[in-house]
Amino acid sequence: MAIEISFGQYLPLDSLIHRLDPRIKLIMTLISIIVIFIIREFIGYALLACFLVVLVALSKVPPLYIFRGLKPLIFFILLTFALHLFTTQGTVIFQWWFLKGTAEGLRNGLLMVFRFMLLISFSTLLTLTCSPLELTDALESLLSPLKRIGFPSHEIAMMMSIALRFIPVLVEETNRIIKAQVARGADIESGGVVNRAKNLIPILVPLFINTFKRADDLALAMEVRCYRGGEGRTKMKEYILSARDFLFLGASIVVGIASILI
Amino acid sequence: MPSLIELRDVWYQYNPNSPLSYWALKGINLKIDRGEFVSIIGPTGSGKSTLIQHFNGLLKPTRGEVIVDGIDISKTKDLKIIRKKVGMVFQYPETQIFSETIYDELAFGLRNYGYSEDEIKKKIEEVTKKLGIDYIPLDKSPFLLSGGEMRRVAIASILAMDPEVFVLDEPLANLDPQGRKELLREIDHLNRKESLTVVIVSHDLSEVSKYANRILVIFDGTIIMDGPPREIFKNVERLIEIFLGVPQIVELLYSLYKRGADIPYNILNLDEAAKVIVKWRKSLGNRDKLRTISTT
Numbered sequence: 043m044a045i046e047i048s049f050g051q052y053l054p055l056d057s058l059i060h061r062l063d064p065r066i067k068l069i070m071t072l073i074s075i076i077v078i079f080i081i082r083e084f085i086g087y088a089l090l091a092c093f094l095v096v097l098v099a100l101s102k103v104p105p106l107y108i109f110r111g112l113k114p115l116i117f118f119i120l121l122t123f124a125l126h127l128f129t130t131q132g133t134v135i136f137q138w139w140f141l142k143g144t145a146e147g148l149r150n151g152l153l154m155v156f157r158f159m160l161l162i163s164f165s166t167l168l169t170l171t172c173s174p175l176e177l178t179d180a181l182e183s184l185l186s187p188l189k190r191i192g193f194p195s196h197e198i199a200m201m202m203s204i205a206l207r208f209i210p211v212l213v214e215e216t217n218r219i220i221k222a223q224v225a226r227g228a229d230i231e232s233g234g235v236v237n238r239a240k241n242l243i244p245i246l247v248p249l250f251i252n253t254f255k256r257a258d259d260l261a262l263a264m265e266v267r268c269y270r271g272g273e274g275r276t277k278m279k280e281y282i283l284s285a286r287d288f289l290f291l292g293a294s295i296v297v298g299i300a301s302i303l304i
Numbered sequence: 305m306p307s308l309i310e311l312r313d314v315w316y317q318y319n320p321n322s323p324l325s326y327w328a329l330k331g332i333n334l335k336i337d338r339g340e341f342v343s344i345i346g347p348t349g350s351g352k353s354t355l356i357q358h359f360n361g362l363l364k365p366t367r368g369e370v371i372v373d374g375i376d377i378s379k380t381k382d383l384k385i386i387r388k389k390v391g392m393v394f395q396y397p398e399t400q401i402f403s404e405t406i407y408d409e410l411a412f413g414l415r416n417y418g419y420s421e422d423e424i425k426k427k428i429e430e431v432t433k434k435l436g437i438d439y440i441p442l443d444k445s446p447f448l449l450s451g452g453e454m455r456r457v458a459i460a461s462i463l464a465m466d467p468e469v470f471v472l473d474e475p476l477a478n479l480d481p482q483g484r485k486e487l488l489r490e491i492d493h494l495n496r497k498e499s500l501t502v503v504i505v506s507h508d509l510s511e512v513s514k515y516a517n518r519i520l521v522i523f524d525g526t527i528i529m530d531g532p533p534r535e536i537f538k539n540v541e542r543l544i545e546i547f548l549g550v551p552q553i554v555e556l557l558y559s560l561y562k563r564g565a566d567i568p569y570n571i572l573n574l575d576e577a578a579k580v581i582v583k584w585r586k587s588l589g590n591r592d593k594l595r596t597i598s599t600t
Contacts, residue, residue: 053323104323221362222400225392226462227384227416244412247402251447 051107051166052173058286059101059171064180066287067172070294074164077298078157086301087156093297094163103170111166112159119158126151174206183281196272204260212253219248306374307335308469308501309359309390314368316354328354330525332368336469336503341495343516344505347547351525352505353395356471359503360390373468388417391467395474397458398451406449406457407442413465431464435490452483459487463494469501470494476511488515509536509543510551514573521548537570553577 054060059067074090081087098105112119130147137143172180182199189195220230223244230241316329328351336342346352357363358370361377370377372386380386394400403409407428414424432438437456440449446457455475463470472491476484492515494500506512513519513533521529521536523546529536536543540558543550550558557569557577567584571577 055323218394219400221357222392222394222397225360225362225387225394226413227387227465228412229384229416244400244402248400251402252399 051111051169053103053107053170054173055102055171057100057102057171059097059167061286062171062290063281063283063287064172064176065183065281066283066291067168068177068180068184069291071164071168073294073298075161077301078160078164080302081157082153083304084153084156085304087153087160089297089301089304090160091156093294094160094167097167101167101171103167107170108163108166112162115158115162119155122154122158123151126154175203178203178206179277179279179281194272196275200272208256211256212249215252216245216249219245306371308338308373309336310334310369310371311358311365312369312371314358314365314370316351316358316363317366318354320366328525329358329365332525332527334520334527334530336501338468338501339495339499340518341492341502341516342504342518342520343512344503344520344522345507345509345512345548346522347507350522352507352522353473355522356392356473356503356505359469359471360387360392362392384417388465389468391462391465391470393459393462393470393472393475395477397462397475398454401446401454401458404445405443406440406446409446409457410442410461410464413461417465427464427466431460434463434494435460436486452479455479455483456487467500469503471503471505473505474507475504476506476508484511488512491515507548509548513537513551521546533572534570537572540569557581 077090078087081090098108127143127147127150128141130144130150132144132146134142135145135148169177178199181202182195185193185195185199224230228241228244230238230245233241311332311334314329314332314334315327317325317327319325332355344352344355354363358365358377359372361370361372361380361383364370364378373389375386377383377386401409403412410428410431411424414427419427428442429438432440432442435456437453437460440453440457446454449457459472459475470491475487475491479487488511491502491504495502495515504512504516509519513536517532519529519531519533519536520527521543528542528546529539537550537554540550540554549555553574554569554571557567557571557580561567561569565584566587567580571580
């Protein structure tokens with residue numbers, strides 16, 4: 043009955059990776075994504091996979107969580123594999139009905155599978171070890187050079203962090219309203235499409251009203267604290283790069299280049 | 305006759321199988337009988353709200369059994385029946401209001417349980433009288449009401465369903481002193497005159513202790529005290545230790561008692577306290593004896 047949304051799925055643990063500067067983690071993820079798209083050999087993916095295993099071990103995140111990130115995309119990955127297997131021209135290794143599987147297709151398909159799995163695993167690791175607020179902070183900091191050409195990096199980061207900040211609140215609120223209406227005998231799970239849509243009214247109306255109220259309150263609270271955009275705004279928590287951060291950044295660059303060249 | 309609500313060694317875990325898991329209830333044993341006025345008291349995060357959500361099957365115990373009027377909530381397929389028997393008012397119930405008119409809001413639960421429109425009309429008339437909102441026109445939008453009125457309408461919408469036990473989670477929060485007093489008095493009236501079983505969750509001992517005939521103190525997922533208010537107030541120091549505190553008048557008498565005054569301090573209201581103090585003062589007789597009370 044209750045909705046469970048694990049947005050960002052941040053796991054608040056205390057590990058070397060968790061304590062890393064979020065900007066470095068974001069850049070490392072970007073590097074790995076770029077490298078993943080350049081690599082054309084299995085051995086490169088193997089090296090990158092080893093690097094991932096080391097990072098996951100250091101992060102103390104149970105490997106199960108990484109697999110959980112892969113789960114919803116399994117169908118998509120298999121579909122891509124099949125498309126490559128059957129549509130690539132080359133030496134036919136087996137035939138099934140009118141579909142011809144080729145050796146080149148098998149190779150391409152497997153490469154795609156590894157590519158997707160690594161891509162998802164790296165980004166899952168990022169969201170598991172960075173809180174959503176750290177991520178938006180990192181994004182703001184990395185985008186700040188664009189301010190000079192008029193890009194509203196602070197405003198975008200602020201909007202993102204407010205949106206992220208209120209996701210758990212809204213989920214909680216929704217669950218609370220569902221419970222309250224169910225306690226009044228509301229039936230939210232059975233009935234046809236029309237009935238189900240109708241059953242949503244007692245949940246959506248209070249949810250919208252409360253959300254507008256909350257947005258009003260938040261705007262007021264920001265205004266009385268003299269919020270007027272990003273200009274001249276300082277941070278309570280400044281991120282300072284340490285030797286550790288450079289070490290990890292260096293390692294990922296080395297591993298990245300090695301995986302491409304190998 | 306079996307208890308209306310019975311919990312047998314109930315444990316409840318949030319977020320099972322994850323690093324964020326924790327036990328909110330740790331072995332709760334509890335029986336609530338018909339006609340009782342029970343108050344569940346505990347500091348924030350002690351498990352009060354989790355506990356009451358077991359009463360109507362919104363949560364099911366991770367371990368243990370919850371039996372409502374003879375039905376085990378983990379085994380029954382028809383929780384709707386239980387939810388009618390156990391009327392539950394959540395915190396800030398006014399935030400669940402959604403209808404265009406007060407009438408529709410009050411009729412929502414009744415319609416879900418298939419009452420006829422005639423019955424609904426009758427029930428609404430009754431319930432608005434009981435909660436003192438019969439002066440408000442029923443075709444008005446509930447969103448135009450004051451906060452206190454909205455609260456009453458929301459509470460009435462559950463009471464209209466004729467529950468056997470009325471469970472309220474912090475019903476007095478954010479009401480003005482007058483509103484709190486009136487609402488409590490009306491609930492007490494329902495308990496006395498209509499022998500409705502009432503369970504009120506609160507973190508404020510002084511307010512509910514005037515009406516409740518039984519107080520459950522819950523702390524860290526376990527029931528640490530269970531008894532009539534007078535028994536509960538004997539544990540002044542423990543109550544202060546777990547950040548609950550006691551009514552000011554009890555604290556005052558306890559303070560006198562600790563300084564050497566030979567008086568009971570587990571009293572329920574100001575009137576009783578006045579009598580205790582007068583009696584004590586008379587027993588002292590002259591001024592010399594009064595000096596034996598330490599002033600530090």
